[in-house]
Amino acid sequence: MSRPQKRSSNPRQRQTGQRRTVKKKLAPTKTAQGISAFQDAQGKVAVWPSDRRLEAQTAVLEHLAAFFEGGRLYPEHEVRALLHHRSTLDDHEALLSELVDREYLHHDAAARTYWRATGRPTSLPPESGEDGRTDG
Numbered sequence: 001m002s003r004p005q006k007r008s009s010n011p012r013q014r015q016t017g018q019r020r021t022v023k024k025k026l027a028p029t030k031t032a033q034g035i036s037a038f039q040d041a042q043g044k045v046a047v048w049p050s051d052r053r054l055e056a057q058t059a060v061l062e063h064l065a066a067f068f069e070g071g072r073l074y075p076e077h078e079v080r081a082l083l084h085h086r087s088t089l090d091d092h093e094a095l096l097s098e099l100v101d102r103e104y105l106h107h108d109a110a111a112r113t114y115w116r117a118t119g120r121p122t123s124l125p126p127e128s129g130e131d132g133r134t135d136g
Contacts, residue, residue, distance in 0.1 A: 035059045045087040048094075057098070064095065065104035070119015076112040079105070 038060055040046040045064065049056035067082055068074065074082075083092045099105045105114045 035063050040088060044085075045089060045095075048089060058102075061098055061102055061104050065099060065116060068105065068114075068116040070116045072115065072119070074114045076114065079114045 035045070035056070038045055038047045038049060038056065045060055049060060051057075064083065064086055067086060068079075079096065080092060083095050087095060089095060096105075100107050100114075103117050106117050107114050
């Protein structure tokens with residue numbers, strides 16, 4: 001048994017016999033704007049994508065990681081300031097954890113420094129003592 005053919009409401013389609021194709025709306029990570037659905041009017045990350053949207057989370061992390069220069073060490077306070085400047089989210093600690101856990105940034109806990117994973121610094125900081133002064 002054949003299926004009944006639907007009549008198109010578009011007269012041009014009826015005349016040519018063409019089927020109407022519906023364009024699927026792409027997810028924010030696939031659009032030219034990338035993460036625009038997760039940013040406010042100033043371009044700051046304002047919404048963290050849900051756990052079901054891993055591609056969107058990755059896009060947000062890649063966006064934030066792009067603000068870190070490869071080959072440069074960042075003291076912890078600069079990393080926190082950059083995240084604060086680029087995001088209006090309340091939990092910057094979670095963002096920093098995600099950047100490190102997903103290996104966009106590497107972290108030296110003893111020296112309290114970070115660097116972009118794709119651009120390891122050519123020289124690491126000198127070893128520091130408990131009081132923050134360099135040994136020497």
